[in-house]
Amino acid sequence: MGQLVPGTKTRAETGYLVQRGPVATLRIGTEMKIIGTKQIAQIDRVMNDLRSQADTFRTVSRKALVVAIVGVNFADRYTSYEGARAFPAKYAPGRDAPEVVERLDRLVRPTYDELVILKFRATNRSPYPFEWVSQEDTRLLYSSALLRLGDEYEDRF
Numbered sequence: 397m398g399q400l401v402p403g404t405k406t407r408a409e410t411g412y413l414v415q416r417g418p419v420a421t422l423r424i425g426t427e428m429k430i431i432g433t434k435q436i437a438q439i440d441r442v443m444n445d446l447r448s449q450a451d452t453f454r455t456v457s458r459k460a461l462v463v464a465i466v467g468v469n470f471a472d473r474y475t476s477y478e479g480a481r482a483f484p485a486k487y488a489p490g491r492d493a494p495e496v497v498e499r500l501d502r503l504v505r506p507t508y509d510e511l512v513i514l515k516f517r518a519t520n521r522s523p524y525p526f527e528w529v530s531q532e533d534t535r536l537l538y539s540s541a542l543l544r545l546g547d548e549y550e551d552r553f
Contacts, residue, residue, distance in 0.1 A: 398423045398457075422460045423553055424545075425453030430467035432520065433474040433485050435492040442466075443504050450507045459552050461545060463510045466500055468493050470529050471517040490517070509548060512541045 398419035400406065406415035427449040429442050446464050453462045469489040476483045497513055505511045514537075515529035528534040 422453060422457040424461045424463060424549070425449075425456070426463040426465065427453075428465045428467075430469075431489075431496060432469045432518065433476060433489045435468070435489055435496045439496050439499055443499065446504050447507050461509050461548055461552065462507075463512070463541075463545065464504065464508045465512045465514065466504075467514045467516055468496050468500075469518055470515055471519050473519050473521070475519065475521045477520070510541050510545055512538060514538075 398421040401418040401420045404418050406417035408415050427446055429446060431438055431442060446466070450462045450464070453460050470493045472488045472490050474485040474489050476485065493515070497515070500511065500513055514534060516526065517529060518524070518526045
């Protein structure tokens with residue numbers, strides 16, 4: 397989100413309420429990651445990607461609000477697919493999820509104005525169930541983050 401490049405127009409995108417267009421300034425930069433399985437094997441790369449993206453946002457605009465949203469899978473089983481081949485996970489994603497959350501809190505949160513960690517359960521197995529670890533906690537967490545970001549946006553811009 398930011399100010400539109402002078403002389404350009406926004407365009408509507410099907411399925412979206414907010415129109416799109418080229419921006420000259422960055423006011424809110426958001427990075428999203430989802431860690432479904434093999435979380436400990438991926439966490440260093442994910443954290444490096446998140447920190448690098450925060451640096452990129454701040455290079456574009458020192459005042460930009462920098463936000464990260466990370467989904468962490470707490471499922472008790474998971475299956476990955478490569479074409480028609482299925483690969484059931486050797487270890488449940490939920491086994492490593494608490495450590496992943498702790499690392500994100502400790503090592504990534506200081507890099508962002510707001511870090512929202514969404515805890516979910518998804519097996520990636522038919523019929524592809526999905527649920528929040530706690531729907532009420534998720535609603536409160538997300539709503540609180542939006543309120544804080546709104547206040548900070550008003551202060552900065």
